[in-house]
Amino acid sequence: MFRTLPKFEYFSPGTLEEALAFLRENGDRTRMLAGGTDLIPQMRWGEHRPEYVMSLGQAEGLDIMEFGEKTGLKLGAMCRIAQIEKSPLIKAHYPILSQAASVLGSKEIRNRATLGGNLCTAAPSADMPPSLLALEAKAVVATSKGERVVPLEEFFKGPKENCLGKDEILTRIEVPPVKPHSGGEYVKFGRRRAMEITMIGVAALLTLDPGDGSCTEARLALATAAPTPIRAKGAEKVLSGKEPDEEIISEAATIVVGECSPRSSWRTTEEYRKELIPVLVKRAIKRALEKVG
Ligand SMILES: Cc1cc2nc3c(=O)[nH]c(=O)nc-3n(C[C@H](O)[C@H](O)[C@H](O)COP(=O)(O)OP(=O)(O)OC[C@H]3O[C@@H](n4cnc5c(N)ncnc54)[C@H](O)[C@@H]3O)c2cc1C
Known part of the structure; x- marks a missing residue:
């Protein structure tokens, strides 16, 4: 169903200082507009009804x-x-x-x-x-x-x-700069390849010791696995200092599940997300390892 936007006043500051000054006076009645791909649909659906919409498009220095x-x-x-x-x-x-x-x-x-x-x-x-x-x-x-x-x-x-x-x-x-001998992978899982909101997303970034191949640093982070995007630090510890073989990767993937608190939504269930998490964590780790340069 097509919904019209609620009424608002539009303001487009040319500098960051101007934008901050406007917010100082009107912050609680203003929404900032960047690309508008989230804000405009949210306003159409009545989630936000700001008195002012302040575009950041002309404020200098924000696109460095x-x-x-x-x-x-x-x-x-x-x-x-x-x-x-x-x-x-x-x-x-x-x-x-x-x-x-x-x-x-x-x-x-x-x-x-x-x-x-x-x-x-x-x-x-x-x-x-x-x-x-x-x-x-x-x-x-x-x-x-x-x-x-x-x-x-x-x-x-x-x-x-x-x-x-x-x-x-x-x-x-x-x-920060990425350390030498690192490889990273982001795995996004959804029902289709494009225009899909992530059912579970996993980023893995691993750094290896070029001498013995052990993992000197591991970082794992997930989307849609908790109320906010999260790091899985328990699993990172499991990987750190060890050679990331099949057994260690499986152990890390199991630990990640305990660090997550996914919920059921119309897209899928909590149980299914919990099944997906270790599979995708393993996939992300293995692909990251293949990319270590
Ligand atoms: C069809 C469709 C498909 C999509 N698919 C995906 C997807 O696959 N993955 C995904 O992650 N997202 C997806 N999105 C969501 C959306 O496109 C992204 O979140 C996008 O990056 C939002 O950026 P924007 O510039 O459009 O934000 P806007 O809509 O302009 O702003 C979003 C919010 O952030 C605030 N804001 C923006 N910039 C600033 C700033 N600099 N400082 C303070 N507050 C600020 C705004 O006030 C607003 O509340 C999709 C959206 C649509 C409509």
């Missing part, structure tokens, strides 16, 4: 994409998912990120949707958070008092709930 071998990657909140998917720089240094971006929605959605929107929506099923959690990314938030930096793990507070105050804007994500 910078990389340094020592400093890592800085990705502006307004970077489009398609930019992340296609960037040669990201493909070379953070292939797990371009892979996650490539399975989000459809080409049309990826051309509009932004990284900031994907994180701020804070959907448990969002496709970008698991890879970014595995990369130990940080969120940089602009406030009227300056900047604050939040580890991405602390950014998500609940389903559709993030840590931002009403007068705060996510400006960029900072991702």
